[in-house]
Amino acid sequence: MLIGSAAWAQSSDDVEAARKKKQEEERMNQDWACLKCFAEANSKVVPPAAGEKRVVFMGNSITIGWLNTVPEFFNGKPYINRGISGQTTPQMLIRFRPDVIDLKPSVVVILAGTNDIAGNTGYTPVETIYGNIVSMAELAKANKIRVVLSSVLPVFDYPWRPGLEPIPKIAELNAKVKAYAEKNGFVYLDYFSAMVDERKGLKAELTYDGVHPNKAGYLVMQPLAEAAIKTALSKK
Structure with missing residues (x-):
């Protein structure tokens, strides 16, 4: 029995x-880019109140993971989370207007690229990933939104697609994004340096699968994100 x-x-x-x-x-x-995912939620977002410094977090599972793991980070703050698990930069670029620009934030925090390197939507060279991130940043700038560009977190290997050897690609993409941010007056949010181990992967104590942060990981990320947002808001 x-x-x-x-x-x-x-x-x-x-x-x-x-x-x-x-x-x-x-x-x-x-709905390849998942434009419907936040359509209802976006329809309920009212314009920012006077003096409100709204921040939109655009990204993938690591972005939406804030709400699942340390929701208190968002409590009582004008923060809006628009992370979708598994997404790549072309998908984010398609939904950037409804999920970021139309919400009228003062700052956007973009965390993107790891799923492209993992091949979630097919082969994408680093230069194309970088270009998609640049396009999002330029759209934000054109709409008077301050930009925070996050590093890709360290990954030694992707458990759902092993053997891709992502370390050099992550290093190349982070270097490009950092240089671009510095050249254009954007804020570079360096999660990588605070979370990398001796293998160039994510520290074991900060993750549950080698890719996604656990609570300890988000607690490392939290003050870095707050500092980056503060810096972005101080820019004219």
Whole structure:
């Protein structure tokens, strides 16, 4: 009886996993950039109040992970999270207007690139990833939004796509983004240096899978993000 119950539970899990996979595939076919993901939430965002210094966080699972892991970081602050798990820079670029510009922030914090390197939406060279990040920054600047460009976090290997050897690509992308930020008066938010281990991966105590921060990881990131936002707001 127990064996039968275990088998039924396993079968039920497989069915649910297959259903979710099919649902995600259908969504990707119909709404590749996930423009619908925040459409309802965006419709409820009112213009900033007088003196409000709104900040939008644009990114992937590491960005949305703030809300799941350390939600108190956002509590009582004019912060809006627009992270979508698994997203790459072309997807973010497509949704940048509705999910950032139209929300009228004073600052945007962009964290992007790791999923491109992991090949989530196919092969993308570093130069193209960089170009997409630059395009988002330039859109923000054109709309009088101050820009914080985050480094990609260190990764030794992606568990869902092992063997890609991401270390040199992450280093190249971070160097390009840092140089671009410095040249254009944007703020470079360096998570990498505070979180890297001797293998050039993410410190074991700061992650649960080698890619995504755990609570300890976000607690390292929090003061760095706050300092970067403060610096961006001080710029004219």
